Structures are given as structure tokens and as C-alpha cells.
Amino acid sequence: MYPMPTPSQPQTAPSARTQARKAPRKKKRHPFVRILTRTALTGFVLAGGFAIWFYLTPWGTQYRNIMVDTLITTQHRHWGKYLVGEAELKKRVDAYWKRFDEYAETPIVxxxxxxxxxxxxxxxxxxxxxxxxxxxxxxxxxxxxxxxxxxxxxxxxxxxxxxxxxxxxxxxxxxxxxxxxxxxxxxxxxxxxxxxxxxxxxxxxxxxxxxxxxxxxxxxxxxxxxxxxxxxxxxxxxxxxxxxxxxxxxxxxxxxxxxxxxxxxxxxxxxxxxxxxxxxxxxxxxxxxxxxxxxxxxxxxxxxxxxxxxxxxxxxxxxxxxxxxxxxxxxxxxxxxxxxxxxxxxxxxxxxxxxxxxxxxxxxxxxxxxxxxxxxxxxxxx
Structure with a gap:
């Protein structure tokens, strides 16, 4: 006769407390770090939205042109290239001087x-x-x-x-x-x-x-x-x-x-x-x-x-x-x-x-x- 197999001992499931002891604990981030992260993400989203509005919408373009025209009247005219590019800045400056010369040509009666x-x-x-x-x-x-x-x-x-x-x-x-x-x-x-x-x-x-x-x-x-x-x-x-x-x-x-x-x-x-x-x-x-x-x-x-x-x-x-x-x-x-x-x-x-x-x-x-x-x-x- 073949020997009868010995029944295995029943396995008991580990308790919830035991699992909790064995599971690695997640470190909680410091509140300041959470606030800093959220602030950075919010700032990134807002900056991206502003950039889209500022450079890609008609209203943003109009506002940029106003800023450039204002800079043209100051000693910081060169800053305008960061708003519209150097070529466009020169084009706008030249256009103003041409217009001013045209204004001066009207005969006085x-x-x-x-x-x-x-x-x-x-x-x-x-x-x-x-x-x-x-x-x-x-x-x-x-x-x-x-x-x-x-x-x-x-x-x-x-x-x-x-x-x-x-x-x-x-x-x-x-x-x-x-x-x-x-x-x-x-x-x-x-x-x-x-x-x-x-x-x-x-x-x-x-x-x-x-x-x-x-x-x-x-x-x-x-x-x-x-x-x-x-x-x-x-x-x-x-x-x-x-x-x-x-x-x-x-x-x-x-x-x-x-x-x-x-x-x-x-x-x-x-x-x-x-x-x-x-x-x-x-x-x-x-x-x-x-x-x-x-x-x-x-x-x-x-x-x-x-x-x-x-x-x-x-x-x-x-x-x-x-x-x-x-x-x-x-x-x-x-x-x-x-x-x-x-x-x-x-x-x-x-x-x-x-x-x-x-x-x-x-x-x-x-x-x-x-x-x-x-x-x-x-x-x-x-």
C-alpha cells in the first residue's frame, strides 16, 4: 500500500496589524513642501496661460504693441525686442519716424x-x-x-x-x-x-x-x-x-x-x-x-x-x-x-x-x- 499523504497544516492569514507592521510606511511631506509644490504648479499653469494669451491672441498682441510703443519713447527702447523681436522693433521705430516726417509736411494755411x-x-x-x-x-x-x-x-x-x-x-x-x-x-x-x-x-x-x-x-x-x-x-x-x-x-x-x-x-x-x-x-x-x-x-x-x-x-x-x-x-x-x-x-x-x-x-x-x-x-x- 502506498502511504497516505499527510494533510498539510492549514495556513492562517496574517492579521491586519501584522500587515501594517510589515508594509513600508510612506513618508509624509512637510506642509511647507506641499504648499511650495502646489504654488509652483499653479504658477506654471498661470504663466503658461498668460504666455498663450500674450503672444497668441489678438488682445495680447494689442497689449504687446502698446508696451513696445511706450518703450520706444524711453531710453529702454531695446527692451522692445523681447516683446516683438528685433526686426519688428526696428520696423515700428522706422514707421513712427516716417509718420512724424509726413505730419511735418502738411502746409500751414x-x-x-x-x-x-x-x-x-x-x-x-x-x-x-x-x-x-x-x-x-x-x-x-x-x-x-x-x-x-x-x-x-x-x-x-x-x-x-x-x-x-x-x-x-x-x-x-x-x-x-x-x-x-x-x-x-x-x-x-x-x-x-x-x-x-x-x-x-x-x-x-x-x-x-x-x-x-x-x-x-x-x-x-x-x-x-x-x-x-x-x-x-x-x-x-x-x-x-x-x-x-x-x-x-x-x-x-x-x-x-x-x-x-x-x-x-x-x-x-x-x-x-x-x-x-x-x-x-x-x-x-x-x-x-x-x-x-x-x-x-x-x-x-x-x-x-x-x-x-x-x-x-x-x-x-x-x-x-x-x-x-x-x-x-x-x-x-x-x-x-x-x-x-x-x-x-x-x-x-x-x-x-x-x-x-x-x-x-x-x-x-x-x-x-x-x-x-x-x-x-x-x-x-x-
Whole structure:
């Protein structure tokens, strides 16, 4: 006989407690690590979504173009290549300069009628020469606040320059030094890396009918904003020779001229050269000069496009208008007080030119660049 197989002993299942002891325990992550991980994932998703919106949607593209146009007006223009590429940035810059040149070619047929001095009573001149108007509103890209300075007699305005060699001067200091009633920043200047000393202008500077500064030959046409000996505002592209023949009295270089014959040249906000603090100058049919001084890059005022400045001027009867230096240079001084809020964290900038209004404009303004070889000026040296 074959031996009977021995039945195996029944196997008992391990208890749950035994299994728990044998199973490897998962380490719990520290709460800070969990929070950090979730935050990183959320940030990654949001960044991806923003990138898609920013670069691949019409709204994002429009916003990028606004940012690029705004950068073009600053010393950080090269940053625009990170938004639209270097080729597109150059294309946009070239397009603006071409447009500015086209604006300057429109013939002027409407000119102001300047009241003769004999037609204005002295006490009336003193009372009404200057008026500061507060303006605010909602532009295409946000809220803005600023001022419009009305100067009733254009012949009361002079271009004033710094009192010391090798350094620009704050507008408030120019006003105090000369006894002016009010002052507004003027033309462009060399400003390396936004740290320039404000001493070297760009283009041409004229005061009292004399050329104080010129960085081109007398036949080269430059963008000019100024007032002739009769009080008529002149803006456009002119050579120094032409300005002398036209009896130009006060002038600086900047652009563009954007109102001609009472018509705006800028057709919409998208062509308004970005959003920034702005200073601009205009004249009405009765000869009144208007300066717009609009704050920007701040919580109370984002700034404006040139199109919005154009609308402010047209609403007040401007027949001609042109842009002046803006950004951190934008400042309005009246009665020795800074009226607006300059966008620079350091306050006013040191500038080479300013428009100043006087009770008596027959003052002597020294040509600070006389006898200086302008090729030796170092605009970055303090």
C-alpha cells in the first residue's frame, strides 16, 4: 500500500496589524513642501496661460504693441525686442519716424491772429496772462491726470537754458533764478542710460532770435517747436537758415507736430506712440499758447497717448500743436511751486531747456554753450 499523504497544516492569514507592521510606511511631506509644490504648479499653469494669451491672441498682441510703443519713447527702447523681436522693433521705430516726417509736411494755411500790445490793457495782461486748468479723464488704456497751462500772450514766453556749464538745471531752479512766473520743460537732449547730466540738447536751441546750440549744419532740416518774433507758433521740419529768415525767436527740437490747420494728424489711440507722461504745446486762433502737462507711470495717472493729448487740444480750439520732451522730464512750475507730480523717483530732472513765462520777457539769457566745442561735451559726466 502506498502511504497516505499527510494533510498539510492549514495556513492562517496574517492579521491586519501584522500587515501594517510589515508594509513600508510612506513618508509624509512637510506642509511647507506641499504648499511650495502646489504654488509652483499653479504658477506654471498661470504663466503658461498668460504666455498663450500674450503672444497668441489678438488682445495680447494689442497689449504687446502698446508696451513696445511706450518703450520706444524711453531710453529702454531695446527692451522692445523681447516683446516683438528685433526686426519688428526696428520696423515700428522706422514707421513712427516716417509718420512724424509726413505730419511735418502738411502746409500751414491757418495762422493765429496775435493781438497788438496796444489792444490789451496792462492790468488785464497781468491778471489773465496765465491760467492753470486741471484735466483728468479715462484714456484708452487707463486714467490720467494733469494740467493745461494757458499763456494768453505768446510773446511773454522765452526759452531759458542752464546757468552753469557741464550740467543741466531743474525747471524750478530756472524759474527762481530768472524771476519767471511759470515754467515747463522744453526740448530733447542726450541722456545716456537715463543718467545724463542734462547739459547737451538735441538739434537746435534758439532764444531771443539767436542760435544758442546747433548739432547739424545750417542747411539740415530738423524737427522744431518754437515761436517767431510775432508770437506765432512754428512747428515742423526747418533748417537753421530757414528759421533765421522766418524771424524765429524761441525754438527747441522735438517731434511730432500733430495738429495742423486745426486738424489732428493722429487718427486713433493705437497710433499715439504708447502711453507715457507727456508735455506738449499748442496755439489757438487768438494766439493763446497751451502747454499740456500730463502725469504718468504712477497710480494716480497712467499717462496718455499723443492721440489723447491731441483731443484735449482740439477741444480747446488748437490750430497747431507739437510734442515736447516728456517722460520723467514732464514738469510744470508756477509761482515757484511744482504743480504736477514728475514720474521720476528723484523728482525733477536736470534739463538743457525750458519754456518760461515772464511779466517782462526782455531779460538777458546767457548762451551757456558759447565758445564750447560741442563735440567735446560728455553728457554722462557729472
Amino acid at each position: 491757418q495762422e493765429p491772429v496775435i493781438p497788438a500790445a496796444a489792444d490789451v490793457q496792462p492790468e488785464q495782461v497781468k491778471k489773465e496772462l496765465l491760467e492753470v486748468e486741471e484735466v483728468e479723464g479715462k484714456g484708452a488704456y487707463g486714467y490720467y491726470k494733469g494740467y493745461i497751462l494757458h499763456v494768453r500772450d505768446p510773446k511773454k514766453l522765452r526759452i531759458v537754458v542752464p546757468g552753469k556749464v557741464d550740467k543741466g538745471e531743474k525747471v524750478s531752479a530756472m524759474v527762481k533764478r530768472t524771476g519767471a512766473l511759470a515754467g515747463v520743460n522744453g526740448g530733447g537732449f542726450a541722456d545716456p542710460e537715463w543718467k545724463g547730466n542734462g547739459f547737451q540738447p538735441a538739434g537746435i536751441v534758439m532764444s531771443g532770435g539767436k542760435i544758442f546750440y546747433l548739432d547739424a549744419d545750417k542747411t539740415t532740416k530738423l524737427h522744431v517747436v518754437g515761436i517767431d518774433a510775432d508770437g506765432k507758433m512754428i512747428a515742423g521740419k526747418y533748417s537753421a537758415e530757414e528759421l533765421l529768415k522766418m524771424n524765429m525767436s524761441e525754438a527747441v527740437t522735438f517731434s511730432p507736430r500733430f495738429i495742423v490747420n486745426g486738424e489732428g494728424q493722429i487718427k486713433n489711440a493705437a497710433d499715439g506712440w504708447g502711453v507715457a507722461p507727456r508735455t506738449a504745446m499748442a496755439q489757438t486762433a487768438d494766439g493763446t499758447i497751451m502747454f499740456a502737462i500730463i502725469d504718468g507711470r504712477q497710480t494716480h495717472s497712467i499717462g496718455v497717448t499723443l492721440y489723447e493729448i491731441q483731443q484735449l487740444f482740439l477741444e480747446r480750439g488748437a490750430i497747431i500743436a507739437a510734442n515736447l520732451d516728456g517722460g520723467s522730464s514732464t514738469v510744470l512750475v508756477k509761482d515757484n511751486q511744482i504743480i504736477n507730480k514728475p514720474s521720476s523717483e528723484y523728482g525733477e530732472r536736470y534739463l538743457p531747456t525750458a519754456w518760461l513765462a515772464f511779466d517782462d520777457p526782455a531779460i538777458t539769457i546767457k548762451n551757456i554753450w558759447e565758445g564750447i566745442d560741442i563735440s567735446t561735451i560728455d553728457p554722462s559726466k557729472w
